[in-house]
Amino acid sequence: MLDWLKSLLVRRGHFAALDAADFPDFAPGSVWLVGAGPGAPGLISLLGYHALGQAEVIFYDALVSDRLLIHANPRAQKIFAGKRGGKPSPKQADITLQLIDWARKGKRVLRLKGGDPFVFGRGGEEAGALFRANLKFRIVPGISSGLGGLAYAGIPVTHRETNHAVIFLTGHDETGDVSPLDWPSIAKAAPVIVMFMAVKHLNTIVQKLLAAGRDPTDRLAIVSNAASPQQTVVETTLAAASDLADVPTPAIVVVGPVSAYRDALDWYTGPARENSFG
Template sequence: MFGWLKSIVGKKGHFAALDTADFPTFKPGSVWLVGAGPGAPGLISLLGYHAIGQADVVVYDALVATQLLALTPAKTLKVFAGKRGGKPSPKQADISLQLIDWARQGKRVLRLKGGDPFMFGRGGEEASALFEAGVPFRIVPGISSGLGGLAYAGIPVTHRETNQSVIFLTGHDETGDVSPLDWPAISRAAPVIVMFMAVKHLGTIAAKLLAAGRDPAERVAIVSNAASPLQQVLETTLADAIGLQDVPTPAIVVVGPVSAYRPVLDWYTGAARESAFG
């Protein structure tokens, strides 16, 4: 199954060998939901890269790197479907209907999503809509920003010296409210909490975690524009996070001891940022 890899190793221009690799066929009338990874375009999977070269239509999110879109064939139609908090955005139902419509026209439809489609990426909703419409689909996982984005900031989500568990959550429910979440249970669930889309409500979240018993001096790191040349990391404490304002987004928030490893593991500096592919 992986014999084609041997033809890549040791060759100049080895990316060209992917053109003859035995990837699954991207059939007309089907939709592939592909995770583009966080920030750096080089973090997309080989199967995702294959899909980019085959797609007739690419429906992409706001967080997809422009360098990935540049890899599409000249004839490929690119459709923006980005959703950003607090800004006018396409409705989820309309995006799903677009995917169905293009597929029914016999197009190879690539739904290109930042991070991973199933990690707070609404991929499950879109795949369900495709299933109900009878449209064939494939899920291509991606590197979640909650893992890859933190790695680019020198933050391991687990470390044997600090934690054997981690909890991932979104900073609000589908109504935009943080209250329905069980914050006392979340506070006890793991030493490390990684939060997506939490900056808007960070003050409220920090207060709820403190009320649930977390240490006011506990470390908090906020990674903005992860794995991109614009990446910024703000380190603070849970108590001080209550008053934070004007934090750049998109951002990943991590609460817990693992950000203490940044002085040793913070590798994404200097020349590492110069390449467009991170």
């Protein structure tokens, strides 16, 4: 367990209870795929913090906060492995090979990903390669930006007054083109649609949803840099979304009535902040 975390818990009287949790050993020659959550460093799990303090080599994504990395093992080698659209990025095959290579050297390897490793994070592909390489690995779930990011904007993904279903999708495929989804079915399948990596093709996606019969007055909100000091939220309608320009990324797009709850629930940046802990 991290020394600073131990000290904090001792002062607050929680150390004995957490010590009893018996965190698993981060064994040499193994790889942990850990979800860092969105933005705020406090959104990583305690097991994720445990791994951060034990790791000897850390491969971190572009969406991992610098404010989180300062809590890493100071002796760890940190390797940037982020992929951002339209910018030079490490190739996925190279990242996977490096994970395998460092683990075979007997290092404790941490693959630190924004959000959750198994939600549009290619964690399944990396874990599959580790399995085929006969290496030990552990998956540590994280808070997906499609949940936690919207929560920081005061947008509940579900609310019993508006929706009992939600669709999560990615706006582009592995080539960078708009996702080849059954858009007519998606348009009618749920009141709320949450879209990852959709800003680049937002105009095309909007037209596909409208052509499939989605209400032009349906609410649309875009949460950029979620759960960080740079967070911004743009609210509009589905029909007017094509007029938006220069939307900051990374961003989560949500279509549906739930963004209306921001008037009361925007605890992070809005009026409700006065009734929250800030």
